[in-house]
Amino acid sequence: MVEVARFPDGQEFYRVHPRTHAVDDICSFLRDSEIVQAGLIPWGSNYTFLVTLDIGEQNPLLGVYKPLRGEAPLWDFPDGTLYRREYAAFVLSEALGWQIVPPTVIREKGPHGIGTMQLYMHHVREEADYFAIRERHAREVKRMAVFDLIANNTDRKAGHCLRDEAGHV
Known part of the structure; x- marks a missing residue:
């Protein structure tokens, strides 16, 4: 099922409900779980953090957090859109049924503000x-x-x- 949702700035985007309850649960954990540790991954042009999420079980979940504030400007894309494009790639992958992109959500609250949180593979x-x-x-x-x-x-x-x-x- 696809629904229209809005970014905090009011711009609309399409949200696809994940294909299984397991993926839905993972997306909820990525979006809502407490970040208990975050380490900067030092290579790359954008800020990227490997994070540990407390999901209330023995084994924490690892995620990759890419905040809007850490995006480097690109000449061929509008500034501040990388996190949206990362999420859109997951939505497209799910819509096609290809599962090429790991579960990815837009996380509104992170150590450096809004950005994507993706399941570490x-x-x-x-x-x-x-x-x-x-x-x-x-x-x-x-x-x-x-x-x-x-x-x-x-x-x-x-x-x-x-x-x-x-x-x-």
Whole structure:
């Protein structure tokens, strides 16, 4: 189901309800759980933090927090839109049924204000090599290229292509 929602500044966006209760629960945790630890990931042009979320269970949830305040200006996109585009990529991935983008929400309250919070994906390190993934998972890499074309993603890098513990790219 798709509904129209609004950003704090009043601009509308479409919200797709996640495909399963598990994804819905993860999105709720990402949006609402207390951030108990946040560490800056020092590489990249935008501020990105690996955060630990207290979800009230033994094992905390890891997320990737990208605040609006940490976005570097780009010549080809309006300022202050990266977090919205990150969320839109998740919405598109869900709408297509491709599940290419990990669960991602807009979090209004974070250590540095509004931004996205995305589920941290544990990945298989020995296959964190784009060329190995491209050869072994050609169909998934091609689908990702089509996704990037539809989403107008101009920032795909080899390091963004990871295989998760379940074998998905």
